[in-house]
Amino acid sequence: MKLFQSLRYLMLAVAAVLFVASCNNDDSPAPVVTVTGVNPTSGPVGSDITIAGTEFGSDTTGVKVTFTGGARAKLKSVAPTAIVATVPSGAKDGPITVQIGTKAAVTSAASFTLGNKSVVEVAGDITANTTWEASKVYLIKGFVYVKDGVTLTIQPGTIIKGATKDQDPAKTDKGGTLIVQPGGKLMAEGTASQPIVFTSSKPAGSRNYGDWGGVVLIGKAPTNRPGATNFEGGITGTTGTYNVPTDNSGSLKYVRIEFGGIALSNTANSEINGLTLYGVGSGTTLDHIQVSYSGDDSYEWFGGTVNAKYLVAYRGWDDDWDTDWGFSGKVQFAVSLRDPEVADQSTSNGFESDNFDPGTPATDANNGLPLTGAVFANVSNFVFSTAPSTANTPKGSGAYGRGMHLRRNTSISIFNSLLVGYPEGLRLDGTTTLANATANNMQLRGIVVANTLTPLAIAGGVTQEQVTTFFSTAAFMNSIVTLADLGTLKLNAKNFDLTAPAFTIGTDSPLLKGAVWTDKGADSFFTKVDYRGAFNATENWVSGWTNFDPQNTNYDK
Template structure:
């Protein structure tokens, strides 16, 4: 056997060790991309000020919103699937797509786009940053010089019902909803929509731990499907300023111990404050008249909570419909609020009597006071008994279920699980049948089925893209 000289053997061993060390450190792997702009201490590319030309982000980078970030008119911000965007707390980072601009943010079921807190896992909280705001040119009932809440500079609304603000699909918005000023009503919601038109695509969107509402529509005609509101602070689905869009398949799950000082509701709907006079276009008209179908709003299967151990206020109503609203809700289930339906004000009651405001296929369950009137005095006054008679009218297929009979709904055993909920119905559920698709719900936008609420027993449309434990997720 031929022998290597000792020095040659040592040299070969050293070379092998060096090669092994290189492989362990992955020095031969792909070179990380050079950041496309200034970065913060965590290496996230900073987005600040105005985006005044078309810009495409990269899923290989992480981004930090500092202050109000405006995508200006005529420009498009494209966000690929899997991109992660963080909101800065100190500067109340907020992404605002102005009127005439677009967002093209289309994630996938297995690779959603994520907007979240810049804080580390375990330290995130309600209202860590501003949120996502879309501003469009669709009709509203406010003057066209009216400005959004929270000091946002962008005028909204117009005459283009089909206005297109882009796409937001398979996206999560977490820990947003911070007050942007000390003025009343200065909060930004998880997703805020000002005068957004029906040309916009909104589908598969989750808002979690918002410090204000989950979703709020200020006028416009935008339609949406597959919305998830998870453990938010104030209202889940809030409509104002003449919103007339259509929404199908939405679910809310609340933490019973967190609510807002204003009284948290599943649905809150106003024409505007105070709701009248409604004299004409951009002056009270159009009336707020969205149509919702297949919504599920859950607080608790236990006794409805009227005082909170945490938060700043308490729960109020499953549906608080007030200030001359003409909203309609079909084929939906509401469980665990202290009140079920609160019809508020004589103008709201008049809209219900005229058929503009309608509820059908509705289940109110586990409420202390399922049906009530509010502020119904003077001309047009109405009572709790009037509301009950209207709600229970023939053909509506509405029902009230007591807490003692909640099991008849056949909800999933994990329906109220705050870390791993499952909303699919049991095969025995009474909600699998009884849907009503008449009147406004007969519109072609709505997929007609037999079940009430957002889920049947087989199609879990939250699977793959949602996250019900964002506090412990390392982004």
């Protein structure tokens, strides 16, 4: 009996312990393995990839990385959130599977594509003359600087990819950006059949605005800013006190820059554009360049004297042609095609031209000189083919603004150009800007403003009568075309087609004549054509080297 009671007490005690233990169990599930990304998403056998995720541990024992087709990868390192593995022989296109010990295997959402070009990662400074070959793909990580006295040469047909912020080796959240410092040179001369392409490191179908930084040239031509002015976007260094108008930062010919233009923070002026030019001199060549899906401005000139011909701004986020800090170069033949559903919170403009913000303070070391006095000719900008909207765009962060926003004492001149589908055509902003116009220093000639809600707008003390008198001067040959009369311009039927546009105009278009040239266009740089806008009826200069579907292009083979 006593034995029975002892056993009974023991069983009750065990039951009590088990009950307490069960009450203390929080039923939290064990951590699971996840795969959140693969980078790069393509490469040849023998190249390295990084698999991002969670709960990988830190020991290679028991870790299996298997490619589609059943080939096992050789592991180089394992960390809790990253596995570095080598693409094995026998790998095929498709997702990658990761198994950690006895835990359930996890397959990547993204597919890996077997490429036939090796991937070369580039980070830090380029300190010796270097050539990038078309037989390889180059992946720029973080800010890459071409140093003073160094030339980076890129062969025709080469693909360069910009890495995302999270791949910055310095852990500073900077997207891959190629920066040519004063005294350095970038020789990127493609051909019509073999353009050089800077693009996103993401796979086809998942690329987006601002995936990486962009291309930045910094030269020794004059700007109107003091010598210790910071560059935008966190770029190392400040402006110098250079005064070399003919400075040479290299040559860009038949070059595409896609999905760059990154916002580095929410702070104003923290962006990098698709192509950014600081004090770039006239010895530099810019010819046949397409900037697509830029997350900020497509092109921005900060001072300098560089000239350019045959530029394309395609589906940018903010402005197309932004001129500041005393830019005094020349540009001819440029076209912009915008997505009506994407604009920036600052309002997206075709031309945005400043001398600098906040104008011309008397205390400035340069007294605001040289004034922004660039000369553009034969530009065509297209946004809305229907009535323009002033509402915030459904896929962007803001609304569209003006075809030309000329402000802050700018003295830019624009000739023989066509601006279609903006809420406002010209906004003349500020009495100093007006003074430059009335003094005949800022010239607008042969301009066609079409399909706008407000063709001529004002700000900064300018009156409606003043802007109307200036723009409508008979000798200037400017004109306003309503939406109802847009068809009279005889634009191409595919002019506004976002995936396969065509820009040559009808043989009976009134745009084929009426060009105006003054002393501002007397320079031999300009081809003195008779037509207005970037195209005539026969010369399609975007043919062969541009790409209007970079989202779906396979750059890995």
